[in-house]
Amino acid sequence: MNEENPKSILVIFGATGDLANRKLFPSIYRLYKNGKLSEDFAVVGVARRPHTNESFRENVEQSVKASRPDNEEINDGFFSHFYYQPFDVTDLASYQELKNLLERLDEKHHTEENRIFYLAMAPNFFGTIAENLKNEGLTDTKGWSRLVIEKPFGHDYPSAKQLNEQIRQAFDEEQIYRIDHYLGKEMVQNIEVIRFANAIFEPLWNNQYIDNIQITSSETLGVGERGRYYDKSGALRDMVQNHMLQMLALLAMEPPIKLNPDEIRSEKIKVLRALRTMTPDTVDDYFVRGQYGAGLNNGEQVEGYRDETAIDSESNTETFVAGKLLIDNFRWAGVPFYIRTGKRMAAKATEIVVQFKELPMNLYFNKGKDIQPNLLVIHIHPDEGVTLHLNAEKRGVGTTSTPVKLNYYSHNGDKINTPEAYEVLLYDCMLGDSTNFTHWDEVALSWKFVDVISQAWTAKKANFPNYESGSMGPKAANELLENDGFHWWSI
Numbered sequence: 001m002n003e004e005n006p007k008s009i010l011v012i013f014g015a016t017g018d019l020a021n022r023k024l025f026p027s028i029y030r031l032y033k034n035g036k037l038s039e040d041f042a043v044v045g046v047a048r049r050p051h052t053n054e055s056f057r058e059n060v061e062q063s064v065k066a067s068r069p070d071n072e073e074i075n076d077g078f079f080s081h082f083y084y085q086p087f088d089v090t091d092l093a094s095y096q097e098l099k100n101l102l103e104r105l106d107e108k109h110h111t112e113e114n115r116i117f118y119l120a121m122a123p124n125f126f127g128t129i130a131e132n133l134k135n136e137g138l139t140d141t142k143g144w145s146r147l148v149i150e151k152p153f154g155h156d157y158p159s160a161k162q163l164n165e166q167i168r169q170a171f172d173e174e175q176i177y178r179i180d181h182y183l184g185k186e187m188v189q190n191i192e193v194i195r196f197a198n199a200i201f202e203p204l205w206n207n208q209y210i211d212n213i214q215i216t217s218s219e220t221l222g223v224g225e226r227g228r229y230y231d232k233s234g235a236l237r238d239m240v241q242n243h244m245l246q247m248l249a250l251l252a253m254e255p256p257i258k259l260n261p262d263e264i265r266s267e268k269i270k271v272l273r274a275l276r277t278m279t280p281d282t283v284d285d286y287f288v289r290g291q292y293g294a295g296l297n298n299g300e301q302v303e304g305y306r307d308e309t310a311i312d313s314e315s316n317t318e319t320f321v322a323g324k325l326l327i328d329n330f331r332w333a334g335v336p337f338y339i340r341t342g343k344r345m346a347a348k349a350t351e352i353v354v355q356f357k358e359l360p361m362n363l364y365f366n367k368g369k370d371i372q373p374n375l376l377v378i379h380i381h382p383d384e385g386v387t388l389h390l391n392a393e394k395r396g397v398g399t400t401s402t403p404v405k406l407n408y409y410s411h412n413g414d415k416i417n418t419p420e421a422y423e424v425l426l427y428d429c430m431l432g433d434s435t436n437f438t439h440w441d442e443v444a445l446s447w448k449f450v451d452v453i454s455q456a457w458t459a460k461k462a463n464f465p466n467y468e469s470g471s472m473g474p475k476a477a478n479e480l481l482e483n484d485g486f487h488w489w490s491i
């Protein structure tokens, strides 16, 4: 295999759906345009709707064009790699037809019988598709076969375990690529580089020098069209179980002995194992839940969660979570990791703030007044970069200090050239690099941590709604930090 230009057929189950159209087709195009796909590739879309290759290619073209604001000319050759097969995943006959098609395309596109099966479909189909692919011989090729699975991977630990066992009947762990799109974000991948490639941070990266770490992922959008899924999920399962815990693990893990998937995972897993587990009685001391009411979103009046489409008018589902997590190991004992995520908040931003401890004694500057703590801010989205907050002399005012910021932005505002998370992850999968996908052990530990909290919350009805749309969440989320003498740094 050519490492730079992998040869494979990508089969997208759910090719007429939202994810395929908004994320996958534009990402495949970017890989093509950036020279990361060889000419030896094919994409086969499958779903029930009756498309021909031509009408499917028109759809792909529309979706790619919608993602390119600059009206650029798109080479027609790109679309000629796309094929469509009407397919019902529950009908075994469809798999034989697909097998025949893939064999023909292998010949035509020289794809060496390498296959990626991307399940962009409702999760209740994941197990069935995996089993049928194996039983009908689609994975029995001279090349490699990989399975990409979208979230949610289960609803809790028992359902995730059951799903995993079903999939493992057909695919080995090394063939399974569980997507967490946050792991494809440039600045999430940068966490390791910032930590392990800078002599100035790693010696300070522990409970002697760090006061607390804050991870915020706030959204301005509400639940939108996804009410049916979301009302059964909530922010804890939708964001905390996966994205938030993954970012925490990257921030807290020990340096891996090698930068390979197994070593990195093994360090992340140790962090998840060291998380202090909640009990039903302690959940309220460490976690805050919220649900948005009506309010303002970008200056416009918006309705509350319970009035949104497909949401129960008495829904107990949380659209906001804040939590204080403790990692009971040598490096992090006593350092709170605060997380917060929610919908319909004041800003769309994902940001990590590392707050360093104050100096033991302020000898010279701002005598008698507070000096600002040093902060390292990792901007994940929409800004991508790092800001270091320091104190410097206030010009011409002798021993008075003033806060200063050192900024590094990784893209110079040129968003179009920042790779999309899906583009990065698809390419990794084509290369067989599973570093930025979640291993079953990580998924299992994350569910076990989260399940205690969700069980406690299901058992006790909340007093919802408890935060206004357009705010930064319920008051209790601020109190969580204030009780420890901290506050959320604004994002």
Ligand SMILES: NC(=O)C1=CN([C@@H]2O[C@H](COP(=O)(O)OP(=O)(O)OC[C@H]3O[C@@H](n4cnc5c(N)ncnc54)[C@H](OP(=O)(O)O)[C@@H]3O)[C@@H](O)[C@H]2O)C=CC1
Binding pocket: 013, 014, 015, 016, 017, 018, 019, 020, 046, 047, 048, 049, 087, 088, 089, 090, 119, 120, 121, 122, 123, 150, 151, 152
């Ligand atoms: N959309 C997003 O931004 C995100 C989505 N995800 C996950 O990705 C997956 C897909 O989501 P999304 O694209 O939004 O879902 P959609 O509902 O938009 O798409 C579902 C797709 O499945 C196809 N489908 C449904 N039933 C069958 C069947 N029996 N046989 C064959 N095809 C079928 C549909 O096509 P047809 O009707 O033509 O059969 C459609 O292409 C889900 O697991 C979701 O949780 C994860 C993160 C973000």
Ligand SMILES: O=C1O[C@H](COP(=O)(O)O)[C@@H](O)[C@H](O)[C@H]1O
Binding pocket: 217, 219, 238, 239, 350, 381
């Ligand atoms: O996985 C999900 O993530 C999005 C937020 O992703 P981002 O890249 O825009 O930060 C969230 O809206 C969605 O509910 C959740 O399923």
